[in-house]
Amino acid sequence: MALNIQDVTKFYGSNKVLDQVNLTMQKGEFIALLGPSGSGKTTLLRIIAGLQFADGGLLSFDGEDITGTEARLRRFGMVFQSYALFEHMTVAENVAFGLKMRPRATRPARAEIGSRVQALLEMGEIGQLADRYPSQLSGGQRQRVALARALAIEPRLLLLDEPFSALDTKVRKGLRGALRDLQKRVGIGAILVTHDQEEAFEIADRIAIMADGRIEQFDKPENILKAPATPFVAEFLEGLGAWQNAGAGI
Amino acid sequence: MTAATVTHAPLHPQIAAFHRRQRLKRLALILSAAAFALLVMGLPVIAIVARAFQEGLAVYAANIVEPDTLHAIGLTVLTALIVLPINIVYGIAVAWAITRFRFPGRRILLTIIELPFSISPIVAGLCYLLIYGATGLVGSWLDGWNVQLMFNLTGIVLVSLFVTCPFVARELIPLMQVSGRDQEEAALTLGASGWQTFRHVTLHNIRWALLYGAILANARVMGEFGAVSVVSGNIRGETMTLPLQVQLLYDDYNATGAFAAATVLTLIAVITLVLRSLIEARHPHAS
Ligand SMILES: Nc1ncnc2c1ncn2[C@@H]1O[C@H](COP(=O)(O)OP(=O)(O)OP(=O)(O)O)[C@@H](O)[C@H]1O
Ligand SMILES: [Mg+2]
Numbered sequence: 001m002a003l004n005i006q007d008v009t010k011f012y013g014s015n016k017v018l019d020q021v022n023l024t025m026q027k028g029e030f031i032a033l034l035g036p037s038g039s040g041k042t043t044l045l046r047i048i049a050g051l052q053f054a055d056g057g058l059l060s061f062d063g064e065d066i067t068g069t070e071a072r073l074r075r076f077g078m079v080f081q082s083y084a085l086f087e088h089m090t091v092a093e094n095v096a097f098g099l100k101m102r103p104r105a106t107r108p109a110r111a112e113i114g115s116r117v118q119a120l121l122e123m124g125e126i127g128q129l130a131d132r133y134p135s136q137l138s139g140g141q142r143q144r145v146a147l148a149r150a151l152a153i154e155p156r157l158l159l160l161d162e163p164f165s166a167l168d169t170k171v172r173k174g175l176r177g178a179l180r181d182l183q184k185r186v187g188i189g190a191i192l193v194t195h196d197q198e199e200a201f202e203i204a205d206r207i208a209i210m211a212d213g214r215i216e217q218f219d220k221p222e223n224i225l226k227a228p229a230t231p232f233v234a235e236f237l238e239g240l241g242a243w244q245n246a247g248a249g250i
Numbered sequence: 251m252t253a254a255t256v257t258h259a260p261l262h263p264q265i266a267a268f269h270r271r272q273r274l275k276r277l278a279l280i281l282s283a284a285a286f287a288l289l290v291m292g293l294p295v296i297a298i299v300a301r302a303f304q305e306g307l308a309v310y311a312a313n314i315v316e317p318d319t320l321h322a323i324g325l326t327v328l329t330a331l332i333v334l335p336i337n338i339v340y341g342i343a344v345a346w347a348i349t350r351f352r353f354p355g356r357r358i359l360l361t362i363i364e365l366p367f368s369i370s371p372i373v374a375g376l377c378y379l380l381i382y383g384a385t386g387l388v389g390s391w392l393d394g395w396n397v398q399l400m401f402n403l404t405g406i407v408l409v410s411l412f413v414t415c416p417f418v419a420r421e422l423i424p425l426m427q428v429s430g431r432d433q434e435e436a437a438l439t440l441g442a443s444g445w446q447t448f449r450h451v452t453l454h455n456i457r458w459a460l461l462y463g464a465i466l467a468n469a470r471v472m473g474e475f476g477a478v479s480v481v482s483g484n485i486r487g488e489t490m491t492l493p494l495q496v497q498l499l500y501d502d503y504n505a506t507g508a509f510a511a512a513t514v515l516t517l518i519a520v521i522t523l524v525l526r527s528l529i530e531a532r533h534p535h536a537s
């Protein structure tokens with residue numbers, strides 16, 4: 001068991017946006033948080049990242065209680081919806097950032113950082129873009145840089161907030177496959193936030209369907225399709241019929 | 251294809267007439283704007299320089315190196331050197347607090363930091379005298395410890411801080427509001443500490459706005475008259491900043507000396523203007 005979320009609750013003022021969320025994730029598993037807009041997906045992901053803190057509940061990773069651990073100490077790689085690339089740094093500098101910020105004792109030597117960055121860029125098929133600035137990249141390329149940057153810190157967990165939402169359908173499908181391959185190759189767990197059913201069903205080992213700050217169902221894609229746990233899930237997945245008939249993995 | 255090979259159809263007479271009228275209107279507007287600028291802003295500057303050099307370069311130079319004037323220049327520069335760093339740190343801190351945190355009183359703080367802009371500097375000076383002067387609330391207590399805040403450099407620095415503290419903050423706040431937390435949060439998840447995040451991410455995004463605000467604040471510190479004149483005590487050769495010195499020389503019927511000193515202030519203004527437009531041209535979002 002890698003990540004364990006236990007009764008996490010979050011309020012904005014008097015508005016309860018997460019209501020006793022429970023979620024357990026296995027090592028190396030790919031999980032999708034799927035739900036309509038405003039259901040609390042981003043909030044949950046940010047709480048996992050340590051960018052926000054829950055008002056109640058517990059978070060643990062590999063048995064270690066991380067409920068109150070700062071984001072910078074969690075070593076969870078995060079890909080933001082806006083990518084949040086450092087605009088004043090080149091692609092290579094962006095990817096190297098996490099390694100350069102390490103305290104001297106654990107920081108790799110300069111040459112070592114350089115070769116690791118190059119390897120990551122090659123892995124993301126953006127090796128030739130190393131010296132460009134983010135403003136000179138396409139959306140898909142930016143997304144790859146953001147992913148390489150998150151992976152550079154050798155994260156214990158990968159968090160992705162709608163990483164494909166700004167891209168067109170074709171690019172999106174290509175990147176989806178690339179992300180899945182990369183995640184399996186690196187062998188780390190990943191949590192993907194999305195409101196695109198097709199995306200979730202194609203990429204994830206298990207899907208958590210969220211509505212109004214609660215997890216309605218958390219199961220393998222085929223089980224969810226076979227037996228929707230609540231009327232909400234059944235209704236929410238209605239649009240997926242076409243995907244199912246065409247066969248998974250178009 | 252080159253431009254020369256492009257042939258235009260003859261312009262419709264109505265359109266041609268329209269263009270003529272447009273050109274005329276534009277010319278009239280530009281001319282009146284230029285004339286106004288020349289009259290209101292250009293002529294005075296020319297007059298200062300002309301008057302300062304009226305009796306020749308030697309007299310001008312002698313007036314500038316006059317010990318009291320030199321001292322005033324030194325005092326003005328010293329004041330700026332003390333006030334600017336404080337202003338920059340204060341500006342960043344306030345902008346950070348306002349744009350990165352939600353706390354009770356945030357709106358009030360946002361209003362209060364603009365206060366120095368809406369208070370007449372002379373009133374500000376009087377307030378400081380009332381509080382920090384030897385008979386004032388804080389001043390009389392400090393007097394018991396033999397500490398005097400007014401009628402010296404400390405007083406000048408204090409009121410200069412007051413009149414210029416909004417400059418940096420008000421440049422940074424709108425910028426930091428739009429540039430958002432995204433990049434900073436990304437840095438945190440990558441393992442950067444708060445200070446590293448500030449140094450490597452935030453500072454880069456705000457540096458031009460910061461410089462812009464600092465330049466405006468500097469111009470104001472060096473040019474401030476009202477507030478400083480109240481708290482400086484006008485001690486000749488001691489607490490006279492450059493603007494005060496100009497006034498003093500003029501009152502002493504030393505017009506050439508006054509205008510010579512004024513050229514230094516004018517020079518600062520021109521440099522400020524040039525730096526400002528350079529920053530605005532290169533980094534339009536800085537202001
Ligand atoms: N900073 C905030 N202050 C107040 N309410 C907030 C804040 N951020 C989010 N909320 C509220 O919390 C709820 C959940 O928001 P969240 O961003 O987690 O939804 P989401 O599932 O990610 O939606 P989307 O698919 O649109 O990104 C929403 O009702 C939203 O209005
Ligand atoms: Mg969201």
